[in-house]
Every structure is written in structure tokens, then in C-alpha cells.
Amino acid sequence: MGKNLFIFNFKKLPLVFLVGVLLFFAIQLFIAQLKSFWEFCYSYSCLIEDDNIRFEAQLRIIPDIIGSKKIFLTGSSQARTDFDVEYLNNKLKNTNAIFYNLGVAGQAQPMEMFIVKNKLLRKKPEVIVYVSFVGSFYEDCNYKRLRCYFYPAILPYMLKYVGMESVTGHKKDLIYAFLKESSVFFRYRESIRRILENYVHDFLYAEKKTWFKKYVQEKNETEAYFINKIKEANKNKYKVTPYTKLNKALFVLLAKNIVSKDVKFIVINGPTHPLLKECYREEIDYAYNNFLADQAEKIGFVYLSESSLPKFTEKDFIDFLHLNASGKNKLSRFIEEYLLNSHYLSTNE
Amino acid sequence: MLLVASYIFYAAWDWRFLSILFIIATVDYFCGLKIYESGDERIRNFFLILSITVNLCFLGFFKYFDFFSTNLAAFLGHFSLKIHPLILKIALPLGISFYTFRSMSYTIDVYTGKMKPTRNYLDYALFVAFFPVLLAGPITKASDFLPQIISSRKLNLNSFYEGCYLMFWGLFQKVFIADNLTKIADPLFNSPPPYNGVMILLAIYAFAFQIYCDFAGYSNIARGLSKCMGFDIVVNFNLPYFSTNPKEFWRRWHISLSTWLHDYLFSPIAFSKRGWGKWGVIFALMVTFILCGFWHGAAWTFIIWGAYQGILLATQVLLEPRFKKMPLQKNIFVKKIWFFIKVVFFFHLVCFGWLLFRAQSLTQAYRMTEALICNFKFTNGSEIKFISISLIFYTCILIIIQIFQFLKNDHLFILKTKPALRAAFYVVCFCLLTIFGVSGGKEFIYFQF
Numbered sequence A: 001m002g003k004n005l006f007i008f009n010f011k012k013l014p015l016v017f018l019v020g021v022l023l024f025f026a027i028q029l030f031i032a033q034l035k036s037f038w039e040f041c042y043s044y045s046c047l048i049e050d051d052n053i054r055f056e057a058q059l060r061i062i063p064d065i066i067g068s069k070k071i072f073l074t075g076s077s078q079a080r081t082d083f084d085v086e087y088l089n090n091k092l093k094n095t096n097a098i099f100y101n102l103g104v105a106g107q108a109q110p111m112e113m114f115i116v117k118n119k120l121l122r123k124k125p126e127v128i129v130y131v132s133f134v135g136s137f138y139e140d141c142n143y144k145r146l147r148c149y150f151y152p153a154i155l156p157y158m159l160k161y162v163g164m165e166s167v168t169g170h171k172k173d174l175i176y177a178f179l180k181e182s183s184v185f186f187r188y189r190e191s192i193r194r195i196l197e198n199y200v201h202d203f204l205y206a207e208k209k210t211w212f213k214k215y216v217q218e219k220n221e222t223e224a225y226f227i228n229k230i231k232e233a234n235k236n237k238y239k240v241t242p243y244t245k246l247n248k249a250l251f252v253l254l255a256k257n258i259v260s261k262d263v264k265f266i267v268i269n270g271p272t273h274p275l276l277k278e279c280y281r282e283e284i285d286y287a288y289n290n291f292l293a294d295q296a297e298k299i300g301f302v303y304l305s306e307s308s309l310p311k312f313t314e315k316d317f318i319d320f321l322h323l324n325a326s327g328k329n330k331l332s333r334f335i336e337e338y339l340l341n342s343h344y345l346s347t348n349e
Numbered sequence B: 001m002l003l004v005a006s007y008i009f010y011a012a013w014d015w016r017f018l019s020i021l022f023i024i025a026t027v028d029y030f031c032g033l034k035i036y037e038s039g040d041e042r043i044r045n046f047f048l049i050l051s052i053t054v055n056l057c058f059l060g061f062f063k064y065f066d067f068f069s070t071n072l073a074a075f076l077g078h079f080s081l082k083i084h085p086l087i088l089k090i091a092l093p094l095g096i097s098f099y100t101f102r103s104m105s106y107t108i109d110v111y112t113g114k115m116k117p118t119r120n121y122l123d124y125a126l127f128v129a130f131f132p133v134l135l136a137g138p139i140t141k142a143s144d145f146l147p148q149i150i151s152s153r154k155l156n157l158n159s160f161y162e163g164c165y166l167m168f169w170g171l172f173q174k175v176f177i178a179d180n181l182t183k184i185a186d187p188l189f190n191s192p193p194p195y196n197g198v199m200i201l202l203a204i205y206a207f208a209f210q211i212y213c214d215f216a217g218y219s220n221i222a223r224g225l226s227k228c229m230g231f232d233i234v235v236n237f238n239l240p241y242f243s244t245n246p247k248e249f250w251r252r253w254h255i256s257l258s259t260w261l262h263d264y265l266f267s268p269i270a271f272s273k274r275g276w277g278k279w280g281v282i283f284a285l286m287v288t289f290i291l292c293g294f295w296h297g298a299a300w301t302f303i304i305w306g307a308y309q310g311i312l313l314a315t316q317v318l319l320e321p322r323f324k325k326m327p328l329q330k331n332i333f334v335k336k337i338w339f340f341i342k343v344v345f346f347f348h349l350v351c352f353g354w355l356l357f358r359a360q361s362l363t364q365a366y367r368m369t370e371a372l373i374c375n376f377k378f379t380n381g382s383e384i385k386f387i388s389i390s391l392i393f394y395t396c397i398l399i400i401i402q403i404f405q406f407l408k409n410d411h412l413f414i415l416k417t418k419p420a421l422r423a424a425f426y427v428v429c430f431c432l433l434t435i436f437g438v439s440g441g442k443e444f445i446y447f448q449f
Helices: A016-034 A036-045 A051-060 A077-082 A085-091 A109-120 A144-148 A154-162 A166-171 A170-183 A189-205 A222-231 A242-260 A274-279 A283-302 A325-341 B002-037 B041-077 B094-109 B121-129 B142-150 B157-189 B197-229 B246-252 B255-272 B278-296 B301-327 B333-356 B362-374 B379-410 B419-436
Strands: A067-077 A099-100 A127-132 A263-270 A302-304
Touching: A016 B419, A036 A051, A036 A189, A051 A099, A051 A109, A067 A077, A067 A109, A077 A127, A077 A325, A085 A099, A085 A325, A099 A222, A109 A127, A109 A154, A109 A242, A127 B301, A144 A170, A144 A189, A154 A166, A154 A242, A166 A189, A189 B379, A189 B419, A222 A274, A242 A263, A242 A283, A263 A283, A283 A302, B002 B041, B002 B094, B002 B121, B041 B094, B094 B121, B094 B142, B094 B255, B121 B142, B142 B246, B157 B379, B157 B419, B197 B333, B197 B362, B246 B255, B246 B301, B246 B333, B255 B278, B278 B301, B301 B333, B333 B362, B379 B419
Parallel strands: A067 A099, A067 A127, A127 A263, A263 A302
Antiparallel strands: none
């Protein structure tokens, strides 16, 4: 072999460059272990845009206190906005329960929950509350979460239920997910950038802004908004899609997995504005409720359907899916009482 | 194979414009042969003019038709002759300004006897369409580049690594520096008056580094890619912001264009006006740089920018003899300080040129200049601080690297530093690219030229 051939001439390899690449990954591994990094990210991130990093940061900073009962509120932005975590933590202080809000903007499809289930279970929660709604099963797939986490176990199910097309059609998302899994900086690049900008902003303006509140909607939508949306939907907002079967199958797996780990699993049919029902056909609602009720009985988790929840009126909502302050209060009180009455949590007194 | 790759590369954008590449290459190839073979001066002149006319017609039609049409209508409007300008709104073929100039250099060099024409059409077609330099240069001259295509190439590992490094650094310049500075410069330049002088100054600084890193980044990628394939193309940017005077600036900025303009435009004009003495040189400078501005784009702002550069150079021609009479500083420290002052002063002169270049209209350029002079106030302090910090953050690595490049007189000094330092450099660049690199950013600025 010739001395100058690329591979056989070890001395000529760009070793320094390779060391640089290795160091780049090593630094990220090190930073990802630092709680202070995640605390920093959590406190300077914004809602919606940075939900994914907030989710991971929240999980990473959960303390491993023995004896405390971790209650994870999971699901979509409904889960994030519909519960008053501060209130719940305060009220249930005596039970040693700590609530963590892990809601992420999106549809909270079982598919999304499935890919993060191991991350959740690794933190050994006492209860996982999953807020779903009809859109979680009856809408097209949201690949947003897939972009952040690479979970190869989902691939066989995708192939089985939605075919090769779903995989090839989203190969970019899957490749990105794979790359992002290997690099924290790459996974949350936009969020980290925004977080640093927010930090510099606070530093310069000498004020501590609560960045996460940037996108919090406080005003109720007008009547015209609801009418327009109903017209737009034309009774077709939620329907059976190629992903419905996949989501149902993954939900069953998810629920079985959680229950088998002795974690209490509560599925709540997230409160929705009464007018939302005008946006889709009634039979979809029946199918959705029946499926969850059936599985609850078979697998052994709790399903809180609309009839089990307190009555929510249109005055409790800011839009179709999200509760306002009074609605939030109502749901938080309900979950507090439910957890106490069902003896999931016992007081120390 | 390279020719096919180049054509596929160009066709990926718009296959229809491949025909222009083909026509230009064919016409200039045959013109080159005819010029060389003919002993008759009239025939030689005819083919030279034919070659230049074909190239300029393509360039003029695609790039300047709408500009002339609009301005003619406006001009006639002054004489109460109202006509609707004929606007074609044709997409500008990517890189047309670059490959027409590249191709013209061939026929002119053959005409002046600087080189012999090639007999292989495919070699010539590759020279015109070579993909790394096709879209935004450098404008490789035929006498430099064609012999490299014709002769067999030797690949070696060192130049391969140098090429890779150049591509990496070019990518860093574009994705980390230029694209992020766009986010600072664009909102300020796109905003309506009234303007704040401090903000305008920051916008100009941002644009100065943006345009440099955008174009130098592309040139580095093109040079690196060529190096990996065994070609050595001209260095297009040689630390231009370290210049202390206009002449030096144009020896460091867009070197391939300034060399082209010097060889094929300035020199013939200056030679023809040699009887005018110094004023002949100034005339040649003004014509060259107004056309240089016009080459950059069909807009009055570019023409005025070109004229401004011409004025700077003309001023230097006029004042240079006086400066030469000044006693030289012997104290090294004073010398360095004086050099630093000159660099900073000239950088600001260049920056004023960028204001003219980047402004959307002459009116905007005027309003911004007015704000720089009359409304230079530090109101809105936090925003100014935020933009300043961003500007420093995005340019500090470039400035540090370039200071060392300048002091060591070596663009590739990084490759010769201690391994630990080099590894740290790579790590920092990777981190910055990963977090702050703009994905799906703007296309290269010079693509539009």
C-alpha cells in the first residue's frame, strides 16, 4: 500500500479535528448532567415555543426525594394551562405530593406520550395524569415531538398501522430526531438561543421578566371567533384518520406499561368549550369515550369522562380548549378532591 | 464528469438558463480560436467585439433591461412624454455577472496574446461552468484557471485538508456570522424614518460584516471545494478591513473583480487617456468604479456607491504625493497606533460606502446620513446595548482570527497552531454553529449580482 493513501496513513488523519468533534459531544453530555443548566433553561424559556425544553428541564430538575409523591400532569397545552400547580402543591402539602406540570403544546396524541413514556417512568412518579381530548385520537399525527426525541420502538407500529409512507414521508423528521438525540444543543438549538437572548435582555434591562408568561392568553375569545371556527370546521375538525388506529394501539401499550409499573394512571377527558362539539360529528365523541372507558376497564386505569368532571360552561374558557382562571380553579379543586377521596394520597395529619 | 456535475448543479436551479451558459461558452470558444488563428487585425477585432457583445447583451438584457426601461420612462416624463415602461420582470440567471466576465476574460486574453486558446471545447465549457465558482465567483481569469483544467491534477492530502478547513470556515462565516448579522441589519435598513444615528451606525457595522462574511464565506467554500478537487483558485478576500487606504482596500476586497476591472477596463482607459496625466488616471478610475457599481446591480444606489469608491481612489491619487513627503515615524509604538487609527478611519469610510450600497433608495441613504450627523443620540439605551452586544458576539471570533491572520500573514494559521488550541477552536465553532447557526437562512447576497 502506498504511504500516502488516506486511510493507511494514520499520522495524516485529522486527529485534532476528530478530538474537537468528540469534545463537542462530551461537553454536551456534561452540561446535560448539570441541574443548574436545566434550571436556567426553565426560568428563561417561553411557553409554547420552548415547551419541549421546558418539558425536559422540568423532568431533569425533579429531585429524587424519597417519600415524596410525584404527580405528573401530562398532555397537551390543556394540561399545561388547565391546572393551577401552585394551588395544588399548596393544598396537598400534607400529603407529601408534588405536582409537576409537563404539558406540551400540541395534540397530546398517545403517539407523543409513547415516545416520552420512559423518560417519565424513569422519574418514578406516583400518579400520571394524562389530559387527552378527542383530537388526541381523531386528528392527523403531529410530528413535532418526534422531531425532538428518537424512539425507534415506535417504528414497527408506524409501519404496521400507517404503512411505509408515514415513515418515508417523514424521514427528515426521523433523521433529525436521531441527530437531535445525540446532541442537546442541536435538539433545543432554537430554544437555547432564545433563552440566552432572554437572559441578556433581563441583564440589560435590569429586570426579571417572566418569559414563560409571554404567550399566556388572558382574554376570552369573542363570539365571532367561535362562529368562524365552527364554520371553518364544517363538522370535520376531528375525524377518523390513518393515525387513529395507531394512536389507539399505542395508547393501549402506554397504559399497560404505566399500570404494570405500579404507577396510578388517570386519563382525563380534558374540558372543552361546549361549542367545540359543533365542530365535529357526534359519533366521534361516542367512539372516543367508549374506547377510553373500555380500555380503562380492561387495563385498570382511571378514566374521568366529561360526566365525571364538574360542569364547565362557556364562561370557563378562553377558547375551545383552554380554561380561564375560573375554569382552572374549578378543575384544580376537582382533581385535589378526587385524589384525596380516591385515597391515592393520604395526609400526614 | 465535472462539466456534467456543473450543468446538473446549475440546472437544479433552472434548467432553461443552461442554454445561456452553453451559448456563451460556444461563442467565446469559437471567437477565441478565430482571434488566435486570424492574422487580419479586422477579423480579430470583429471576433473580439462579437464575443464582448454577446456576453454584454445577455448581461444587459437579463440584468439591466427593466432598469433602463423604467429610467427612460421617468426621463421622458420630465418632458411631458408619458409612456408606460416595459417591465419584463425576468428572473436573473444566477451567476450571470460572474460567468460572463469569466468568459470575456478568455477572449480578451487570447486577443492580447496573454494566452493561447484551448482546442478542447469541453475544457472551455468546464472553465465557464465550473460549479464551485459558477454562482458567485471568484471571477477566475482564463489565463490562471484554464491551464489547471487542461493539465492533469495532483491531489494531495494536505491540500485536501486545507480545502476542508476553508469550507468549514466559509460555512461558519456564512451561517453563524453573516446570517445572524442579517437579523440585525435588515430590520434597521427596512424601517421607515425617522432614524436614530446610533442605530444606523450599528446597522452599518452589522451590514459591513454581514456582506464581508457572506461573500468571503462563499469564496472560501468555493476555494475549499476547488482545493479538494485539486484546483487552486484565486484568494478573493485578503483581510479587507485591515486596509488603510482605498487602493489597498481594492487589493484586498473582491480581488478577482478588482483585478478583472483593472486589467480589462481601467488599464485600457488609463492608457488611452495617458496624455491627460493624473486626470487621465482619475477619469479611468471614475469610469471603472461607476461601472463596477453598476455591475453590482441595476439601481442608482449601486452606481452612487461605485462613484463614491471612485472618488475615494481619486482623492488618494491626488493626495498621495503630499503624504509621501511626510516624515516617516520611527517609534514602533507610535507607528502601530498610527496604523490602528488609519485602519479605523478607513473602515468608517468603507462603512459609509456600505450605507449607500445597502440603502433601498437614494432618499433613504440621504435620510440615514442626515440621522448619522444630526440625530446621533443614545436614546433607547437598552436596545442599543442589546444590538451592540449581539454585534460584538457575532463578530468577535472573526475579529480575533483575522488579527492573527494579519499578524502572521497566513490565512491558514489555525492549521499550524498547537493541537489543543485548534481543538478548542473547533469545539467553539461547533457549539456556535449548532446553537446559533441559522438554518434555512438567506441565500448568498452576491447571488443577486
